[in-house]
Amino acid sequence: MPPKRARPREAELADRLHSAAIHLLRWLRREDAATGLSAPRLSALSVLVFGGGPVTLGQLAAAEQVRAPTMTRLVNGLEADGLVTRQADPGDARVTRIRATARGRALLEAGRARRVEALARPLANLSAEEQAVLARAAALIEQLAAGARR
Amino acid sequence: MPPKRARPREAELADRLHSAAIHLLRWLRREDAATGLSAPRLSALSVLVFGGGPVTLGQLAAAEQVRAPTMTRLVNGLEADGLVTRQADPGDARVTRIRATARGRALLEAGRARRVEALARPLANLSAEEQAVLARAAALIEQLAAGARR
DNA sequence: GATACTAATTAGCCTAGCTAACTATCACCT
DNA sequence: AGGTGATAGTTAGCTAGGCTAATTAGTATC
Numbered sequence: 001m002p003p004k005r006a007r008p009r010e011a012e013l014a015d016r017l018h019s020a021a022i023h024l025l026r027w028l029r030r031e032d033a034a035t036g037l038s039a040p041r042l043s044a045l046s047v048l049v050f051g052g053g054p055v056t057l058g059q060l061a062a063a064e065q066v067r068a069p070t071m072t073r074l075v076n077g078l079e080a081d082g083l084v085t086r087q088a089d090p091g092d093a094r095v096t097r098i099r100a101t102a103r104g105r106a107l108l109e110a111g112r113a114r115r116v117e118a119l120a121r122p123l124a125n126l127s128a129e130e131q132a133v134l135a136r137a138a139a140l141i142e143q144l145a146a147g148a149r150r
Numbered sequence: 151m152p153p154k155r156a157r158p159r160e161a162e163l164a165d166r167l168h169s170a171a172i173h174l175l176r177w178l179r180r181e182d183a184a185t186g187l188s189a190p191r192l193s194a195l196s197v198l199v200f201g202g203g204p205v206t207l208g209q210l211a212a213a214e215q216v217r218a219p220t221m222t223r224l225v226n227g228l229e230a231d232g233l234v235t236r237q238a239d240p241g242d243a244r245v246t247r248i249r250a251t252a253r254g255r256a257l258l259e260a261g262r263a264r265r266v267e268a269l270a271r272p273l274a275n276l277s278a279e280e281q282a283v284l285a286r287a288a289a290l291i292e293q294l295a296a297g298a299r300r
Numbered sequence: 301g302a303t304a305c306t307a308a309t310t311a312g313c314c315t316a317g318c319t320a321a322c323t324a325t326c327a328c329c330t
Numbered sequence: 331a332g333g334t335g336a337t338a339g340t341t342a343g344c345t346a347g348g349c350t351a352a353t354t355a356g357t358a359t360c
Contacts, residue, residue, distance in 0.1 A: 137287030
């Protein structure tokens with residue numbers, strides 16, 4: 001048995017949260033095959049659909065933690081499939097704004113619905129109190145991630 | 151504004167949990183560049199290191215939701231880097247068991263430590279009660295994911 | 301208006317995903 | 331025992347997704 005260093009309480013908690021998030025998403029990801037899209041395209045599209053308004057290619061690349069040329073080709077593919085459109089930015093002719101089409105939006109929302117349903121099913125078996133714990137946790141995590149992003 | 155269908159409480163909760171997990175991991179993933187490994191290799195290695203004992207190539211492929219040939223090449227790369235070894239299975243000569251080397255283990259644990267530390271830092275600013283909520287949530291999620299995997 | 305900076309694309313290279321086809325081994329079964 | 335079929339892994343060959351370097355076009359600065 002390797003000697004384990006003593007760790008602060010927060011590290012222990014961080015480790016468990018981290019694992020839980022990984023296992024949760026690894027499980028839900030199995031629903032994505034039904035969309036017919038690859039993981040990178042699906043993820044980029046989701047930024048467009050759930051991220052609010054249209055976004056520049058560079059912002060999209062940053063959000064996906066990918067270089068600009070990679071995003072150019074990803075967007076090319078999505079555009080060829082009719083899921084996304086490019087449009088010129090008024091005021092700066094260098095940037096191209098990317099926006100999901102109605103079809104892209106519909107496809108993504110259906111996929112998201114499958115994931116959410118897969119998760120909602122077992123959630124229904126939890127007590128109201130347990131559900132409340134999860135709801136608070138989700139809010140806390142969003143707050144942490146938002147804070148750290150700054 | 152599109153008309154929103156009424157949704158059961160669990161779907162609402164599932165949606166928030168899902169988003170929180172995505173945002174959490176998207177943020178923590180930024181630490182991974184320091185390992186020098188690609189995301190697929192890192193993920194496969196983590197199954198080996200944290201998944202307990204040695205694992206067959208097929209099990210590893212299933213865990214990563216990837217086909218066998220993909221995993222063969224991924225393991226080839228990890229083996230070439232000295233992070234993993236293949237060993238024959240006693241009792242069935244068809245299967246090859248994959249095991250992380252000491253170097254692989256060390257590399258992965260360092261990477262994990264970076265992620266965990268990045269998460270632990272802001273966690274320290276939460277109250278003890280908030281931390282307890284997150285700990286319970288992590289346990290509940292592990293339970294859900296384990297249950298649904300069956 | 302020359303110079304430097306910035307956004308996106310293009311070119312070209314490797315890795316990571318897939319299916320199909322192959323090899324080797326095992327399990328069965330009569 | 332030996333044939334038949336199933337199973338584990340690899341190989342071959344394709345497309346998609348990651349990168350850097352170089353290009354193109356537009357903005358900003360001075």
